[in-house]
Amino acid sequence: MTGAGAIDASATIWDRQRRWVTLGAVALIFLAAIEALAVTTVMPVVSAALDGEALYAVAFAGTLATSVIGMVASGAASDSRGPRAALYVAVVLFLVGLIVSGAAVTMHQFLIGRLIQGLGAGGQTVALYVVVARLYPAHLHGRVFAAFAAAWVVPSMIGPFLAGAIADYLDWRWAFLGVAVLTAAAFAMIAVRLRGVDLGGGEPLQRRVFAMRLVLSIIVAVAAVAVGLSAEAVPAIGWPIASIAVVVIGFAMLPLVPRGTLRAARGLPSVVLMRGVVAGAFFAAEAYIPYLLMERFGFSATLAGLALTFSAFAWAGASALQGRYGERLGNTRIALISLGLVLVGLIAVLVTAVLGLSPVIVVICWAFAGGGMGLVYPRLTVLTLAYSDAGDQGFNSSALSISDSGGSAVAIALAGLGVATFGGGAGAFWFVFVFAIALVLLAAIPGLRLGHAAEQS
Template identity: 50%
Template sequence: MSRGRRRLDQVIERSTTTPIETEPVGGPLARPWRWLSLGMFALIFLAAFEVLAVTTVMPLVAADLDGQSLYALAFSVPLAAGVVGMVVAGNWTDRSGPLAPLLAAGALFVIGLVIAGLAPTMPILVLGRLVHGIGGAAVIVPLYVIVARVYPESVRARVFAGFAAAWVIPSIIGPAIAGFLAEQLDWRWVFLGVIGLVLPAGAMMLVPLLRVRDLVAGDPSVPWSRSRLAWSVLAATAALGVSLSTELADPWRWIVALGSIALTVVAVRPLFPVGTLRAARGMPATVLMRTVVAGAFFGTEIYLPYLLIDRYEFSPGLAGAVLTGAGLSWATASWLQGRLGDRVSNVDAVRIGTGVLAAALVVVLLVAMLGLSPIIAFVAWTAAGAGMGFMYPRFSVSVLELSPKAAQGFNSAALTIGESLGAAVALAVTALVASAVVGGAFTAEFVVTVAIALVGVALASRVRPAAA
């Protein structure tokens, strides 16, 4: 038996419930969890590549399939559908541990990529995005629970920083590769090319997970929550209702949109910790903050390459380079906050991050309004990525610190549900407002996301727990 394997087995023997703090720890790539970390980082890498690549080529996809009217829907559908996947994965993980839901989520992700990659029409592509959106979102919850149950508390922030760092290479090469595939071969390879890499990434995690199965075991006494599943389906449907309202004439578009937003708020309450919608201090406000900043950031991100292609006549590869700067700065800022550790509190990290994000989005809005140099948009979006990277890992760390073991799946799912619903509703509202405004392409969309970011600035201090 190798020395690394002996050490891992010793860790398992000493505890079957919590990570070991008395062992010499090292980092995420220390021998006890090296292959597990590499497998998780690889899955995040592939998810990042898919997101960045699709964002880069979607303007071409919409043009090729004559589906410009469904552009925003192609992004909001996987986000909204992912809510259902996250609820199922969270409940399943709490009951049986992360392995089974992780495998099922990976299978759905691959099936969705096949459908999207072979789609003859834009509606079929949106269907494929729905399926792989469910699978892609469901993957995240088991990964978070693995971090909570396998890694010592002192290493978790560095693992989440590693997740962010796994975006670095895709952010550098993803847009360029996606642009090359779309221009020289076919945009379909952006979807189909990822499939061959998912299986090896999953295989890297399988044996390490089996070795720590006692640490990651679920609690069969946790009941299946059919009501939460029903609420998640309702929330996803309502969020999509906001997107589809753009196809209606006045005044029905506004009636349906406002009704759908209200229904989303009602449906999401059972999916969030108590007090989330009123920004109760501590964990509830943390979940809400992630919802808000995700809406502001991702609601802007999908339009930036479109802006550069449509107004400045950039190629897809060059337009996608704006995502490269943000990905690099996100990973760098995430590494920095991990190194700073307790020297910067969670609430201070969130305050700094939201302030930087809001300022950057204002600059992006001015570029769209005034026709400023695209270089300014590149710089601003790089700053936005840094703001996100500095605060995003702290959301996960804070929620896990404040969660009892039996609720880790629920609360981790709440974080990712908030992220998906925040982005989906933000995209829907941007499309709705833009459809009602004559002229000023992209300006209306960015006005909406700036307003969302300012809400985040106002709420940032509530991340601090009430007792602190």
Template identity: 55%
Template sequence: MRTPQGIAPGIMSGAYAWITIGACALVFLGAFESLAVTTVMPVVSADLEGERLYALAFAGPLATGVIGMVGAGNWADRRGPTAPLYTSVAVFVIGLLIAGLAPTMEILVVGRFIQGLGSGALTVALYVVVARVYPQRLHPAIFAGFAAAWVVPSLIGPTVAGVVTELFSWHWVFLGVVVLVLAALLMVIPALRGLERGGAGRAAPWAFGRLGWAALASIAVLALNLVADLPAVGPALAAVAVVVALVAVRPLVPRRTLRARRGLPAAILVRGALAAGFFATQIYLPYLLTGAYGFTPTLAGLALTGGALAWSGASIVQGKLGMRLASERAVRIGTVLVLTGVTAVLTTALLELSPLVVVAAWVLAGGGMGLASPRLSALTLAMSAPDDQGFNSAAMTVADSFGTALALAVTGVLFAALAAGGFAFVAVFALAALLAAAAVVLAPRVKSGPDTAPPLS
């Protein structure tokens, strides 16, 4: 399809404008809700007298999201992405309503669990919609839009949530999003009409076994987010939970992913390692800046803003370059930038360098994520058969969740164990650097080759 001027249409052209806006809005609102809750949860916890369930309100959605990802992927491979998308939005809205109207902390946590289930499924369904609606040449651009939709809430989400809570109440941080989600869905509906399952002429079977493994993996993820609070037995419980998580995740990703088989399996593994290294560092940067350098929380947050802006900017650049920048090359450059940024943070913690090094390093790391992450998404779809797009999209998002959850759990145990000795930050950032280095080493294997394993369906 060409425009009258002979220029190939982009994601904001007439044919794709509404679904682009609607899909990015759904991603934005999911990200906003996740980040906004971080700001209001102390108020919610005090209001509902639920301090003991504070951590569970964050860990729960991550755990249930894994089940949503796997279920939506399987459903999309069977019947196409339309029904999973509608259902995931409905589940997400139900979770918002329950949380927003919750009279007790227990009910709010239930709402958060349901939110996570819907949010995880929504992400996978949208990825399959991208595969079915947009031509491959536009995938880098639409995934750049998704990346920007995730980054922008990190800039405005906490502030907006704080203002809404002060002017109205914390309930509207949940309830106010409902109307916006439904409006975004209306923009997407026209493009969904007529979308059927993939072109192989067969429907994938219901993968009840994988759903069971996803449930087990969710329990392991939840445990990994809780054991860091048990210093006496934390390391032993963390080791058990890591083993369980790794065993459970194997059926949820393409064959030989944990062995980094060239092509799709390696792309999934690089995605998980890169997310783990980046977010394991980012979580502890405010601790480093406030604890070791005396930054205020606001100033420490601004240091992270530079990385968010760099992520968004690099995503836009790679999207505009399109096929002029090979996806494999973008992934290699991006992983190196992330490793450089994490290593600089580690060096700063070890040698007590200027905090300005941390700020500059995080801009570099954010730029690396903006280059690599959208291209790993595009590569995953490019190497997926139509009937495997749901499974592989789910595998990609599962890799993000598991990589980050595993890294945060282990760093939590390390930080608690070494805090008294003064080497906690060094240990945490060293582990993050190892994960980022693994992504750099494995990045050349994302390119398909003769030994590429077929996707598991």
């Protein structure tokens, strides 16, 4: 198999040359989706079982934080030696993390597993992006990422509900251990299919530059975890700690993202910035959706998963539409439509939480937010690759994912700190959704400055 540049433009992602690579990559995305949806559903049960409610937000933020380290390492390795080895190492770390979390008997052991899992998840994402860039022509990139999004369809239909049922009727541990078994099978398949495939290479690894970026990514991860742990302190101490940690994250991320990202410069910097801000808004809110339904409205874990089911299904459907009509809609229009849909979902959940309206509103309206994310997420990925060349595909893909995970980790951690500040429990959940709404409004700034590269959907 040859690189993307030598592949006929009439090829498809399911042709004879690529079908097994596509299947293997989609399988890994599928299982990552199962795990992500399962964790969000069962976390209220896990935190109660392991007496770790104070560390609820850290269980999400910590994984996202360490994923930044995996992204940096995977991006550098992919640019210099190709993405194969980076992908293999990342999948193994993901597996180890799942096993440690599933076997944990204390909340701290569970968190260790989540941190390891984050290393693998971050590296896997970047490596798969580079595989796409190296093996598929540009006009198929949108279709590949639409296929990745479609890999969320079955998990979105059964994942949250199944995870809740497992927690209610079996044991929450199988939400992790079961995914580990399936991931091992998918890994075996893709390892065989990628053997002998030309994934290209790049410039020799600049060790000094790589070491600096790795240290900075560790600083970002440690600071993000510090924001989450600050919820265990009294607010008078927790907020200053969190504020300092956020400033540290901002400075540490500067060399890890394109120049001009924090000031929303037009083009790639705004693409990367928007990804982080909108991801922070959505995932900070979604982490508390099942918690809200279970604490405020008495839902079981099984029923609480329905809100995530409809949202993820809408995400996948909107992603497919973007893959087909994204070029026609244009980047600015997609950005504004997506932000509007996320805003509708957040406002509906906020009003329901504050006024005690029917929880059915949460289940239905959160799908609007999922649809908005489904429109913008693959579009931002396509734009990132369109702004990249062979020498910086790994760096730019890494930057996009770092912004995604870093923004989500900080937002979730700050949301948890806010909940703790206002007394914890369902009565303080309003802070999460107000905070998320503010982030969506902020995301409109880079959303209007995405520019146009040679992207094709």
